[in-house]
Amino acid sequence: MNYNQTVNKCLSQIRFHEDNPDGCTNAQEILRTYIVVAPSFLMLDSSNSETADTGIDEWATGMNNVLDILVALHSSSQLEYETVHALSSALSESWGNTFSKEMEAAQQHIKGLLARLRGLMDDPDSTSSVMHFDGNEIDLDFM
Numbered sequence: 462m463n464y465n466q467t468v469n470k471c472l473s474q475i476r477f478h479e480d481n482p483d484g485c486t487n488a489q490e491i492l493r494t495y496i497v498v499a500p501s502f503l504m505l506d507s508s509n510s511e512t513a514d515t516g517i518d519e520w521a522t523g524m525n526n527v528l529d530i531l532v533a534l535h536s537s538s539q540l541e542y543e544t545v546h547a548l549s550s551a552l553s554e555s556w557g558n559t560f561s562k563e564m565e566a567a568q569q570h571i572k573g574l575l576a577r578l579r580g581l582m583d584d585p586d587s588t589s590s591v592m593h594f595d596g597n598e599i600d601l602d603f604m
Contacts, residue, residue: 463509463516464502465523471495472526489534493547496527500554507564514566521570528577535581545594548578553603575601 462470475488503520510516531548534540552571559567579585579601582592590602 463506463519465519468523468526489541489544496547496551499551503555517567524574542595542597549599556603
């Protein structure tokens with residue numbers, strides 16, 4: 462099962478409810494578990510798929526699905542710092558992994574994911590290497 466399939470299975474089983482903040486927190490804890498394993502899935506998907514690029518594309522689709530959820534949570538003011546930090550760390554680790562196999566397609570996807578993540582920051586137009594989410598520092602300068 463690739464990362465996209467794994468994430469879709471996860472997302473179909475957890476619910477984010479505005480009227481139940483505790484349920485949303487628990488759902489984000491589960492989501493963070495899937496975010497943390499994303500770098501490993503990048504390596505698995507790129508080496509276990511029909512082609513490396515196919516695996517990388519599937520991984521990127523899963524990561525974009527995760528970001529879609531984060532954007533929705535952010536728009537309803539429910540997105541937690543820990544979830545944003547987990548995604549930032551996963552993207553940083555994934556970026557580092559791409560150099561061991563010269564995975565340019567993955568690097569392009571990570572750049573796009575990072576741009577979407579920057580959009581969730583307190584000041585998304587800032588040019589600083591250290592961004593802030595909900596007043597907390599997030600280091601997005603790993604490229």
